[in-house]
Every structure is written in structure tokens, then in C-alpha cells.
Amino acid sequence: MWLYIVIGIGVLFFLIICFCLAVANFSFDNFKEKRKEALSYRAQSGIFIRDFVDVINERYLDNALQVVRCEEYNDHFSPGRIALSPSILSSNSLASFSTIAHELGHGLQYKKGELSAHWQRKKKNRIFGKFFLPFILIGVVLAVLGLLEILPQYTLYIGIGFFALAFFIFLIACYTKYREIKVEKGASAYGIMFLKDVMTKEEVKICEEFLNSARLTYWGSLFRTMLGWTMLTKKESMFN
Numbered sequence: 650m651w652l653y654i655v656i657g658i659g660v661l662f663f664l665i666i667c668f669c670l671a672v673a674n675f676s677f678d679n680f681k682e683k684r685k686e687a688l689s690y691r692a693q694s695g696i697f698i699r700d701f702v703d704v705i706n707e708r709y710l711d712n713a714l715q716v717v718r719c720e721e722y723n724d725h726f727s728p729g730r731i732a733l734s735p736s737i738l739s740s741n742s743l744a745s746f747s748t749i750a751h752e753l754g755h756g757l758q759y760k761k762g763e764l765s766a767h768w769q770r771k772k773k774n775r776i777f778g779k780f781f782l783p784f785i786l787i788g789v790v791l792a793v794l795g796l797l798e799i800l801p802q803y804t805l806y807i808g809i810g811f812f813a814l815a816f817f818i819f820l821i822a823c824y825t826k827y828r829e830i831k832v833e834k835g836a837s838a839y840g841i842m843f844l845k846d847v848m849t850k851e852e853v854k855i856c857e858e859f860l861n862s863a864r865l866t867y868w869g870s871l872f873r874t875m876l877g878w879t880m881l882t883k884k885e886s887m888f889n
């Protein structure tokens with residue numbers, strides 16, 4: 650009986666790891682695919698991208714946002730501006746509307762004070778991150794010296810303590826990435842609210858699917874951070 654339970658848990662664990670690896674490795678390709686698809690849908694309502702930005706900027710954001718250009722796939726929000734890539738700015742596609750709506754969503758999050766806690770968390774995470782590798786190295790050196798009895802045996806335990814601290818930092822990094830997914834979800838929810846102002850139900854649905862595939866890339870980033878050590882997925886910086 651117990652044997653079956655243990656085997657069951659083992660199989661379940663294996664399947665979960667496989668699923669996470671699949672998301673880690675293919676979420677960005679999936680996003681690129683969906684982006685291409687959504688770039689080919691024209692918005693039927695006849696509204697232009699620039700007008701959409703102006704309408705939302707005025708209606709929700711006190712006209713406080715400026716649009717600037719950035720590199721492809723690097724669309725982002727920073728206080729006072731949204732940076733958009735050329736292919737997004739130049740087309741009237743649903744991919745463009747979705748991306749811009751999402752970035753405008755960050756604008757509303759910023760206005761409501763929902764972003765500052767997240768940014769502070771990321772900043773702290775980066776500072777913690779500087780200790781990660783040194784702690785592991787100190788842990789290895791102390792553990793080896795303790796094991797070889799070059800230093801007293803308790804050195805081994807101090808070494809293990811440093812490993813534990815490094816592991817704690819790793820957990821913080823994973824948690825911060827997880828919180829980031831929540832922030833992204835919030836921005837997309839605001840974005841969908843903006844899109845509903847100017848688009849048909851069907852169009853909003855396509856935009857929603859596209860934004861979901863974009864969010865999957867953040868899950869991919871979390872799983873890459875967690876599973877980089879398996880060497881079965883690309884490594885991800887834990888502290889970006």
C-alpha cells in the first residue's frame with residue numbers, strides 16, 4: 650500500500666517537473682507565435698493606436714503618460730512614459746492594442762501606488778542576490794576544510810549554514826518572480842478594462858488570449874529560475 654503511494658507521489662512529482670520544464674522552455678516561442686497571429690488581426694472598430702493611447706491617457710491617467718520608442722520585445726512602462734517597439738507602434742493590430750493596453754495598465758497601477766512595493770521588493774532582491782554566490786563558495790570551502798579535518802569539525806556545520814542561507818536567498822528570488830506574475834496579471838486586467846471601452850467582445854477575447862500567452866512567459870521565467878540547476882532548461886538570472 651505505502652509503496653503505491655510513494656510511487657504515485659514520485660510519478661506526480663515527475664509530471665509536474667516535466668510540465669514546468671515545458672513552460673520554461675517553450676513559453677517564449679508560444680508567445681512569439683501568438684504575437685505574430687495577433688499582429689495579423691486588424692481592429693475592426695477603426696480606432697488608431699495613437700488615438701487609443703490618447704483616450705485612455707486622458708480618461709484614466711490624467712494625461713501623464715508620454716510614448717517613446719524601444720527595441721523589439723522590450724515594450725515596458727516606466728514612471729511618466731511607456732516605451733513601445735516599432736512593430737507595435739506602426740500597426741493597428743490587436744497585438745499592438747493588447748501590448749499598449751497592458752503597458753497603460755501598468756500606468757494605472759503606478760498611479761494607484763500598486764507598483765512601488767513591487768519595485769522595492771525587486772531592489773531588495775537584487776541586494777540579497779549579491780550574497781548568493783559568495784555564500785555558496787564560503788559554504789563549499791568551509792565544508793571541505795571541515796570534512797578533511799584541516800579545520801575543526803564544526804566548520805562543516807558553519808559551511809552547511811551558509812548553504813542554507815544561499816537556499817533562503819534562492820527562495821526569496823522565486824517568491825519575487827511569483828509576485829511579479831501577479832503584478833503582470835493586474836496590469837493586463839486593467840488593460841482589458843481599457844480595451845472594452847473601444848473594442849467588440851470578440852476582439853477583446855483575442856486580446857485576452859494574447860495577454861495570457863504573454864503572462865505565460867513570466868511563469869517560464871520563474872520555472873527557469875527554479876529548475877536552471879537541472880541543466881534541462883536555459884539558466885535565468887535569479888535577480889533581474
Ligand SMILES: [Zn+2]
Nearest residue numbers: 751755833836
Ligand atoms: Zn508588464
